[in-house]
Amino acid sequence: MSHFLYRIGNFAGRHPWRVIAAWIFVAGAVFMLNSSQGGEYDESFSLPGSESQRAADAIEDRFPQETLYSSNVIFHSDNGLTDPATKAAIEQAVEQLTEGEHVVAVSSPYDPRGPTVSEDGQTAFATVAFDIEKVGIEELDAAEEAVQDVRDAGIQVEYDGGLGYADLPAGGNSELIGVLLAVVILAVAFGSLVAMSLPIGTALLAIVVGSSGIGIMAGVVAVPKITGIVAMMLGLGVGIDYALFILTRHRQNLAAGQSVPVAIGRANATAGLSVLFAGVTVMVAILGLKLSGIPMMEKMGYGSAIMVAVVMLASITLLPAILGVVKHRVNSARVPFVKQKPVDNPDAASAKWAARVVAKPLRYGGAAAVVLGILAIPVFSMHLGFADAGNDAPDTTTRKSYDLMAEGYGAGINGPLQVVLDADGATIPSGAIERISTALASEPGVASVDPPSTNEAGDIAIISVVPTTSPQDAETGELLEQIREDTIPAALDGTGVEASVTGNTALTEDVSSRLQDRMPLFLGAVIGLSFLLLMVVFRSVLVPLKAAALNVLGVGAAYGVIVAVFQWGWFANLIGVHESVPIMPLAPMLMFAILFGLSMDYEVFLMSRVREQYRKHFDPRRAVVEGVGSTARVITCAALIMIGVFSSFMLDVDVTTKMFGLGLAVAVLLDVTLIRMVLVPAAMSLLGHRAWWLPAWLERRLPSIDIEGGAYDGEELPVLEPVADEPEREAALV
Incomplete structure (x- = not known):
């Protein structure tokens, strides 16, 4: 693969206008196809196979006037x-x-x-x-x-x-704020306006293509609006980051005296290979949403994977071509008052910090783990639910109407349950309707039962049940369970009439139940496939196992922050959230897919450099220090860009967008600080040579992938032999 990427980069550097013209042609074609064949986002939500969905479909098909x-x-x-x-x-x-x-x-x-x-x-x-x-x-x-x-x-x-x-203000242009933040960060990092513009230009063109691709998909299948939001977040974040890593390696190659085409080719064969595997890992994690069993989440996974694939391809093809155009002018148009520092600096503060962590791994690693554990504590009180008008700002008409209805008619009026009676084509006996109405009215927790509505055929009836508690109250969920499990079966026994419950509360409970049932399969698939991919890349069992464990810990801490802010209300007013908001049922699984994939990005970039150094001198602690020292600055820069992009979405008026923006930003912050700078060096120090252990039988069966790209020009790297005796190896290295 490194040979192939080297040839792509070298060709793009020697024939840049061909590659750029091809990209412009593809972008124009996809954009025009989207304009003519693309569709609008679909805000409808369905949960095939659930009781609430079956009831809703029956109403829509046979009692349309009620819809x-x-x-x-x-x-x-x-x-x-x-x-x-x-x-x-x-x-x-x-x-x-x-x-x-x-x-x-x-x-x-x-x-x-x-x-x-x-x-x-x-x-x-x-x-x-x-x-x-x-x-x-x-x-x-x-x-x-x-x-x-x-x-x-x-x-x-x-x-x-x-x-x-109807007059809800538009979400604005949060992505523009993220781009502006990226401009500032890259200008300071590179000290060159030309170098700063390249990752942003590459990412923006890729986003146009990716967004058009999602639009074309929306013309074929129903695509929810949040797909575009999540895809835009990922496109800006990973698109700029991927281009940043390749550009950084290219500038190092130029500084080493390599010609432009060779420097581009070698950057593509090294950093580009890391980008390729990082992008594939993100796509694997996101496509795992297919296992959710919820069409809305499946479409979000497909759309986000399209965006990641496009920005990844742009980084390893379009960016090399642009570098071939600017040639040595990549460092021109210097930014005043910005002093440049070498990226590969053994005396950098990050290298010194890594040396301290490596020297005392238990102290530093334990402290970081405790902090993440504390941040994850709120997860145990997570309450899933869809936000409603009761979570709107107090000065909005929807919130005022919600409060007026609750004060005038009781809290349950804002979320009634709909009991749907179905006789499967036959006329529903009046006695069955009376029995179920009486049973529902006598149920504790029911404020009132409306008179039943029956369609013209008389084979379907709807009874509206108003609880005494609000839609998001846990007691309402308990009432729903009681009605489904006990009240309805007892009242309709022997009548030949089937009953199901729908409504927003019922749909929320069904979604939560579906996700809870599918979560173990989803986690196993995402973590397992990522583990296998990293095992192939790094030729190790413990490195991917360590990565999976730390990533799960980081995601758990991000969940905890989300619960504390949105559900508990801590500092919520700082991001424009005025009321306690339940955690969107889709958020945990969707955020895990995104965050697990993104955290694997930094894992690949950091550990590929650590492995590269280890294979030179076989000193595990020294390799960690050198790896952190050579990648910390660029990873930090990349993380700041991603944090800025995600944080900008907290300015959106939609509370769900705020939730994703905050969760992703916090997760990246925790990953690049506590995990990447503390826990990873500490864990690698404790593992020592064992970190790179791989059973011989597995070594023979795994495909060989040179993640460092050292073989792109025919230079073969030494083969890593398994360590038989850890103390002897460490003694030999002293």
Whole structure:
């Protein structure tokens, strides 16, 4: 592989415009194909095979009028809403609401068939049904005009659902902030505006191609919006980082007196090979989301893998071509007041620090492990759930409507359970409906049971159950389990009617249960495949085992920080989160896939240099110090870029985007400090020569891969013999 990468880099350095023209052609073709055949992101969520999904599908197929897209318009006054003048104003507003372009029906709060005025008479709501899924600003403007007279009368009017989120501000351009941070970091690191621009330019062009590829995929299958967000995070982070590693090695080669094509080829054969295996590791981890059994997560895995693959290919093909164009001008346009330091500096502070850790591994490694363990403690109180209007900022109309509904009708009104009765084509017996309604109403934790709604065929009925607790309350989940496991089977025994429960609370519980069941398989596959890949790369059993263990510890600490900030509310206001937020059910598995893959990036870059040094003199501790000293500066620079990119997404208005941005940024920070600079040197020091042990029978069966790229020009590296006696080897090295 190193031979192949050397030839690619050398060819690109000698014929740069051919490669650049090919990339521009591909980018243009993919962009135009996306413009003509690409699709929009799909915000729908499904969980095939779950009870809640089966019930929702039955409603949509056989009771479509119950699936109309609707929003509530909430009216509130401390003086009450029952006097004639107030009733007249609200009824006039309801009549005007029906005149909206996409409005198909509006229910009156005073309709005797189903009044919605609260018991204290201070709150009421009208339900507006639309014939479109996405309610826009035009519909909101029409509603505002309709209720203006009510507002002028001193009555508070708020919206939930589509109307409430119609004027939600856009997420902004968080990625631009990440790019600006990368510009500053690279300018300081390289001290050259030309060198600074190369990784960013390469990554941005690759992101255009990758984003267009995801758009084309969206034209074929349903792709959730968060796929684009996660892919953009990864594309910016790893794209700039991968180009940075290759560019750094290329500049070292130029400084050593190599010609431009040779320097590019050797950089591609060494750092480029590390990039290739790091990228493949990230893709393996992300594609493991296929095992989640959730279509939304599968699409996120596919989209993110597309982006990583494109930026990885751009780093080993497009970047070498650009380097061939700039030639020795790569260090030109110097940044004033920035003093350059050699990357390979044995006297660097990082090398001195590594020497201290290697000398006392138990002290430093133990302290780092304790810190990560403490950070991971909040994980044990993690509560999974989808954020709802109750987690919105207090000054938003959706949050105000949520609070008004909870105060007027009880906390459970914001998350009712829907019990769906299905007679499989036959008419549902009225006695069965009465029995289940009575049983549900008598269940502790149920505030009210609405009258059943039956379709025209009479073979499906919906009973809405309002709990006494809020949707995110643990008691609501317990009520759901009780209804599913005991109440429904007992009430419908012998009736021939089947019942299932759906609704947001039921969907959340089903998602959590699905992920909990699939998590062991997912973890085993991701960790196992990464272990095998690293074992092939490093010809070792203990190095990949150490990497897997430390990465899991780092991811656990990142989980803990997420729980402390979003669920416990620690410092949440600093990132624009005003209320306690449950952890999105998809977040743990998705974050593990991303973080495990990214942490393997730094593992490959660091350990490939440690192995390279070890194979020169077979001194394990010295190799660790030299490896850390030669890679710490560039890894730190790469990590700062990735932290900046991920942190910029915390400025987004969407709380889920904030959650991923913070989690990824914290994980990278912990990885590049406590793990890469403390735990890895400590562990390698304790392992000594054993770190590079590989059974002879396994050695013969594994393919040979030269991760250091030392054989790209025909120079063969010495074969590492297994160590028979650790004390004798260490004594020989003294």
